[in-house]
Amino acid sequence: MTKVTMIVNGKSRSAEAEGRTLLVDWLREGLRLTGTHVGCDTTQCGACIVHLNGEPVKACSVLAQEVDGAEVTTIEGIAGADGTLSAVQQAFQDYHGLQCGFCTPGMVMAATSLLRENPRPSEAEVRHYLEGNICRCTGYHNIVKAVMAASGQDVPAVAAE
Amino acid sequence: MYDFELVKPASLQEAIEAMQAEDAQALGGGQTLLPTMKARLAMADTLVALSAIEEIKGICTDDDGRLCIGGGTTHAMVQRDCAESFPALASLAGRIGDPAVRNRGTIGGSLANNDPSACYPAAALACNATIVTQNREIAADDYFLGMFTTALEEREIVTEVRFPVPEAAHYEKFIQPASRFPLVAVFVAKYSDAVRVAVTGASSDGVFRWNEAEAALSGNFSEDAVKGLSAPDADGMISDLHGDGAYRAHLVKVMCARAVKACA
Structure with a gap:
């Protein structure tokens, strides 16, 4: 296991990841940010889309260690801090x-x-x-x-x- | 996914060294390989992620006027940055998968995998692009050796792809809407001295050149020249629940005629 750190929704967050840990699992299991969903797990359905360095990617088809240090926005980071919807x-x-x-x-x-x-x-x-x-x-x-x-x-x- | 060690080299040289490990596998954008590994249809002891290697990303034009695209360049970058220099290629890149896939998938990964229904092999073969690795340069005519098979040796990495830019070109794709791969697609490239036609999605041997269409179009670059041809032989065409071999053979002709018309 390796410690992986990213800027997630504007804050520096860290959690352990194996080489094979997917970004979506790192977010869900490691950070308990369960808003990002796993629908198909085969890169087709798009339920796991997050913004990686500002661009949409399917988080079920990106390895967490590979994007160590990246900036990630998940659905939890879309509403305003006071809960106002986008x-x-x-x-x-x-x-x-x-x-x-x-x-x-x-x-x-x-x-x-x-x-x-x-x-x-x-x-x-x-x-x-x-x-x-x-x-x-x-x-x-x-x-x-x-x-x-x-x-x-x-x-x-x-x-x- | 079976477990593996992930290596993330920052330079091509480090990647070449990492690929010397036993049972090492290069990882491009991961949009095919990772789903395949998740399904346990592929495995590796060491996965060498190429995405941090800046020197194999980006697009430029060389002294011969060829468009040179780094092997680690994503489809989204080609879609955006080749829109003026090679619009047919940008259009092809912009129709691969979906926006999220295009932000990760790379031209080098696509060409190394050589899926029989992938888009990029059609462009590379129609333009007789040069596939560059750390060891050598391979002409597209010598590169595609059959379904999921290429001239690449073990441990060889696609570092760059060089396209002679055609006078006119078009990629006509009959999309299979569930997978977003082509059911059949045809890339037509017209040069001053030749016309080349490459077909993907149709043959179980992968991408191929339709020689009869090339000959007809070299004399008369028109939709009618294609319409006067017989469809290619349906033997050896892919048959599946989406379309049988005869249907795919017919689509080759239709897509080719449309591509030529769109070049005008």
């Missing part, structure tokens, strides 16, 4: 962008990255960007509406509805 989180609530909530941390992290790169995406761009995030409840329409709303745009009836 624009994306609030929009997910307002537009019912979740049902069971399991995929939601990854969806919020991905959507937050999208709006940072592209503040006013089209509906097609939202759907394209979220291709690596799987939701088995909502049929995606309300998620897409939530992201459109979070970008400050009108929320039209979505194309496939």
Whole structure:
């Protein structure tokens, strides 16, 4: 075991990791930050997305030791310190962008990255960007509406509805 | 995952030394290898992570005008930084997997793995790119030796890939929406003296050049030249629940015609 230290949600945090310890397990087991979910464990579903040095990655497919020293933002770091939801989180609530909530941390992290790169995406761009995030409840329409709303745009009836 | 020792060299030289360990395996972005190891379909005593080696990352143009991409360069970097210098390649990189995968996966990892449905092998073969390792330079024509098989020796690391930039090029991908790999994809590259056509996702031998299309397009670079051809032989094409060999052979022709049209 090796001590691994990262800046997680703005604070220096340390926990032990084996060579094979995944970033998601280091966050969940080592730091008890269980907001980041493991959905498929095969790099497909996106429930484990965190921001690694500012970019979205699937934390189930990154080794913790490999990114020792990195800056990581998890879903726990998205709301304000006083608990105020981010624009994306609030929009997910307002537009019912979740049902069971399991995929939601990854969806919020991905959507937050999208709006940072592209503040006013089209509906097609939202759907394209979220291709690596799987939701088995909502049929995606309300998620897409939530992201459109979070970008400050009108929320039209979505194309496939 | 079976246990292993993780080594994180900071330089290419350290990585070459680390790869001398018995049963050592290089780790690029880990977007294929780590899931494979988690499924216990692969294992290693020592995993040599290449992601901290800055000298094998980045993109530049050499004196011959070739686009030189470090083996550790992520798909996201190629998507962003080749948009003007080689738009067809940037477009290919931007359609691999999803945004999170593109932030980790690397061109060197993709070419070393040579998945029969991977995107980058099609670009490398269509451009006859040069695959550079710590030991030598390998022409793409000599590099791809079959499904998950390349000319790389044990312990060899892809440090750079050099692309002669075509006059016109396009990558047409018929996506398999669950995996985001191509069901079939075709990269067409037009040079002043030749047209090259590489196909991925179709053959169980991995990426290949469609010689008949190259010959037809060299005389007449048009969609009609492709439409006049018979589809390639369906024997040896991948058949699975997503499409049988005859369907894939048909898609090769359709994707090729679309790629040529998009070059115009």
